[in-house]
Amino acid sequence: MSNKSSxxxxxxxxxxxxxxxTKNISESHYQLINEYINNQNSLAGPFGGKSKIELVQVINxxxxxxxxxxxxxxxxxxxxxxxxxxxxxxYPLLDFGYCFHTLVLYLTELGLGTCWMGxxxxxxxxxxEIQIGVGEFIPGITPIGYPSQKQRVVDKxxxxxxxxxxxxxxxxxxxxxxxxxxxxxxxxxxxxxxIEMVRIGPSASNKQPWRLVLSGDRSVCHxxxxxxxxxxxxxxxxxxxxxxxxxxCQFDLACKELNMNGQWVSYDPNIGHTNKHIEYIVxxxxx
Numbered sequence: 001m002s003n004k005s006s007x008x009x010x011x012x013x014x015x016x017x018x019x020x021x022t023k024n025i026s027e028s029h030y031q032l033i034n035e036y037i038n039n040q041n042s043l044a045g046p047f048g049g050k051s052k053i054e055l056v057q058v059i060n061x062x063x064x065x066x067x068x069x070x071x072x073x074x075x076x077x078x079x080x081x082x083x084x085x086x087x088x089x090x091y092p093l094l095d096f097g098y099c100f101h102t103l104v105l106y107l108t109e110l111g112l113g114t115c116w117m118g119x120x121x122x123x124x125x126x127x128x129e130i131q132i133g134v135g136e137f138i139p140g141i142t143p144i145g146y147p148s149q150k151q152r153v154v155d156k157x158x159x160x161x162x163x164x165x166x167x168x169x170x171x172x173x174x175x176x177x178x179x180x181x182x183x184x185x186x187x188x189x190x191x192x193x194x195i196e197m198v199r200i201g202p203s204a205s206n207k208q209p210w211r212l213v214l215s216g217d218r219s220v221c222h223x224x225x226x227x228x229x230x231x232x233x234x235x236x237x238x239x240x241x242x243x244x245x246x247x248x249c250q251f252d253l254a255c256k257e258l259n260m261n262g263q264w265v266s267y268d269p270n271i272g273h274t275n276k277h278i279e280y281i282v283x284x285x286x287x
Contacts, residue, residue, distance in 0.1 A: 017113030020077040020145030045095025052085040054130045070122030078143030097245020113147035177216040179273040194254040201250040203243040210247040227277045261287040
């Protein structure tokens with residue numbers, strides 16, 4: 001990540017931008033973006049998978065090939081799109097969510113606006129623009145450009161519709177040793193900021209499907225997903241896995257900035273729960 005500003009500050013101020021001004025993206029910014037998406041180290045996820053990201057420049061949502069990209073009217077004046085490509089399975093989608101969000105945060109640091117999009121764009125139109133391998137698809141995109149100072153009425157309506165400014169409380173998301181006891185912020189110790197970064201992270205329809213359980217000895221934080229029934233059934237992939245990748249990204253980058261050394265490990269701690277929609281994903285263990 002860039003050293004221009006605190007990544008924790010960047011995560012705290014980031015918000016979805018749907019209306020951009022008409023200023024073209026500078027050549028220096030395009031160069032930085034291309035360097036980033038062509039650097040394999042930038043695209044490696046915590047589970048070892050590598051995502052692919054393509055840059056597509058547009059004028060009035062039309063590419064230089066004459067292909068009109070569909071975003072159902074949600075986006076205005078985007079100067080380009082970053083288009084993600086991944087395999088449609090659990091761990092590649094988690095890796096993609098992590099890597100793509102890291103890029104979103106990098107763009108935010110550069111002063112560019114972004115908007116995570118998973119189900120509100122036409123995949124067919126984007127698939128005509130880029131090459132996709134066998135078994136791959138487009139799990140997510142973001143428009144990019146310089147944010148407009150004037151927020152459209154539709155932007156405000158969308159934020160209201162998805163309750164973008166209404167995040168769940170700690171008590172509903174985070175747990176202390178078991179799912180029987182909610183984790184109080186004052187009991188989180190050094191984990192407070194990384195866990196808070198998870199809480200404020202973006203998610204599809206603001207569902208916030210992440211559930212974290214902090215171990216009793218405070219050495220491990222376990223990540224679970226609480227699936228929303230039938231939420232992604234029409235999409236053909238589990239969009240909430242992207243949300244979990246985003247949560248892992250927010251947590252991991254905050255830990256690194258705070259010099260909390262640790263690593264991702266996969267071992268199900270078999271913490272009992274009665275919710276059939278909850279699934280263990282991964283754990284972060286202090287070194």
